[in-house]
Amino acid sequence: MEYQFIISGEVGVAFDWWTGQRGTTANQVKNFLDAHKDEDVHIAVCSPGGYVDAGLQIYQHIKNHGRVHCHIIGMTASAATFLTMGAKEVDMVDGSLMLIHNASTEVWEWQMANKEQLDQLIAFFQKERKDLDTIDRVIASLYAKRNGKSVEDCMEKMTAAAWLSPQDALDFGLIDSIVDDDDVKKKSNRLRTTFSNSIFKDFGLPSLPADTTEDLSAVVDQEGNPAEGFLQKVTAGIKKRLPKLFTDESTNPMKKIFTCLCALLAVQDFEVTDGKVTLTEDQTGKIEEHVAQLEKDLNDANAAKKAAEDAQADLQAKLDKALKDVQERDQQIANLKKAPGAEDKVPAGEHVDEGAGEITAQSMLNEIKDM
Numbered sequence: 001m002e003y004q005f006i007i008s009g010e011v012g013v014a015f016d017w018w019t020g021q022r023g024t025t026a027n028q029v030k031n032f033l034d035a036h037k038d039e040d041v042h043i044a045v046c047s048p049g050g051y052v053d054a055g056l057q058i059y060q061h062i063k064n065h066g067r068v069h070c071h072i073i074g075m076t077a078s079a080a081t082f083l084t085m086g087a088k089e090v091d092m093v094d095g096s097l098m099l100i101h102n103a104s105t106e107v108w109e110w111q112m113a114n115k116e117q118l119d120q121l122i123a124f125f126q127k128e129r130k131d132l133d134t135i136d137r138v139i140a141s142l143y144a145k146r147n148g149k150s151v152e153d154c155m156e157k158m159t160a161a162a163w164l165s166p167q168d169a170l171d172f173g174l175i176d177s178i179v180d181d182d183d184v185k186k187k188s189n190r191l192r193t194t195f196s197n198s199i200f201k202d203f204g205l206p207s208l209p210a211d212t213t214e215d216l217s218a219v220v221d222q223e224g225n226p227a228e229g230f231l232q233k234v235t236a237g238i239k240k241r242l243p244k245l246f247t248d249e250s251t252n253p254m255k256k257i258f259t260c261l262c263a264l265l266a267v268q269d270f271e272v273t274d275g276k277v278t279l280t281e282d283q284t285g286k287i288e289e290h291v292a293q294l295e296k297d298l299n300d301a302n303a304a305k306k307a308a309e310d311a312q313a314d315l316q317a318k319l320d321k322a323l324k325d326v327q328e329r330d331q332q333i334a335n336l337k338k339a340p341g342a343e344d345k346v347p348a349g350e351h352v353d354e355g356a357g358e359i360t361a362q363s364m365l366n367e368i369k370d371m
Contacts, residue, residue, distance in 0.1 A: 001042065001071065001179070002042065003042050003043065003044035003071065004032075004036070004041050004042055004043065005029070005032045005041065005042075005043045005044070006043070006044045006045075006046070007024045007029070007043060007044070007045045007046070007047055007058070007080060007083070008021065008022075008023075008024060008044075008045075008046050008047050009021045009022050009023035009024055009047060010023035010024075010047070010048065010049075010050040010051075011023065011024055011047055011049055011050030011051060011054050011055050011058070011078075011079045011080055011083070012024075012025060012026070012050040012051030012053070012054030012055070012079070013025065013050065013051075014028075023050065024047065024058075025054060026054045026057035026058050026061065029043075029058045029061050029062070030057075030061045033061055033062070033064075033065045033068070036065075037065070038067070039067060040067045040069065041065070041067065041068055041069070042069045042071060043062075043068055043069070043070050043071070043087075044070075044071045044073050045070055045071065045072050045073070045076050045080055045083075045084055046072070046073045046074035046075065046076055046080075047076055047077070047079075047080035048075070048076075048077050048078065048080065049076075049077045049078020049079040049080045049081070050078070050079050050080070051079065052079055052103055052135055052139070054079065055078075055079030055080070055082055055083045056082075056083075056138075058083040058086075059082060059083040059084075059085060059086040059142060060086065061086075062083065062084070062086040062087050063086030063087075064086075066088065067088055068086070068087045068088055069087060069088060069089045069090075069091075070084040070087040070089070070090045070091075071090075071091055071092075071093065071179065072084065072090065072091070072092040072093065072096055072098060072169075072175065073092075073093045073096050074093075074096055074097075075096070075097045075099075076096065076097070076098050076099070077098070077099035077100075077101070078099065078100075078101065081098055081099070081100050081174070082100070082139050082142045082143065085142040085143060085145065085146045085174075086142075089176050089177075090146070090174070090175045090176055091175055091176055091177045091178065091179050092166040092169055092170070092175045092177075092178055092179065093166070093178075093179045093180075094166055094178050094179065094180045095166075096166060097163045097164065097165065098163070098164045098166075098168075098169050098174065098175075099161065099162075099163050099164065100143065100154075100157060100158050100161075100164070100174075101158050101159075101161035102132070102136050102155075102158050102159055102161065103132050103135040103136055103139065104132070105128055105131075105132060107125075109121065136155055136158060137151060137155065139158070140152075140154035140155045140158060141154075143157075143158075143174060146173060146174060147172055147173025147174055148173060149172075149173065157172060166178040322365065323365070326362065326365045330362070
């Protein structure tokens, strides 16, 4: 099978910093499809997923084209799965894996909070949860349109978040067929290895099975949830990779980071209480003044640089003109030497200073340079 386009890396970004590979954006897919209107196109998909909005855009581009055949190879998950649901036909290479799951959002809260602040946080996260439920239902509806099952059935499968073999995906109606091709399978295994090594191994996490025939008990339990041993290895890997997140609170890594930041902003004696950094109004004003001074210094430096460049350009122009004048003088002298009588002796009665050196245009230029 010859693929005309491959959706790989992180969906929604031009470059995937996690794997060190190029990602795939919605515009890239659209540009490819626009260049192949009214043609049957074959797109391979091997991606860990990415941004929901980009996945939905790619889904719509594929659906609007109407003649896209998607081929799932390697390990394909998350947004990279539901974007294929808009294809005319979807198949999966034997030996590949597919993962569908609920949407997630980043949660960053590192602070002390009183009851009013807790109420605000609770309200915020309740809204986030409601939004995630809406997103999950939209994604589930895409799966449901292909397999003919209910949205609730698809959401239940997403909640399980278990890796699906090609037969599992076929039984659930997410794909139309399974491809058993040795050449394609080799490419699939290579992509899967890249995915596993780049994301799991680089962070000290256990890799998923190299073959779907391996025992999955070390990774998930009977209900499809992460096995206890797997979670322990994950925690150990994260601690090894990001030790500062697990250090004693007394070391206060946040304080170290903010100390460096305040040193750059010329602020001292800030307070750190219960993990929270407090700045006084006076310190905030000093930061603003320091930033304003830095901006002024930068503008002054740029102005001085431009003035120096202009002066240099002016001197260069004068030098070029002087060189041109010298060349013209040299040519005039050469012409005079060639003129009739140029070699005649000095007429009688005229005095010639025998001690005077020969004056040439070049010597005049040297004098000008010395001046």
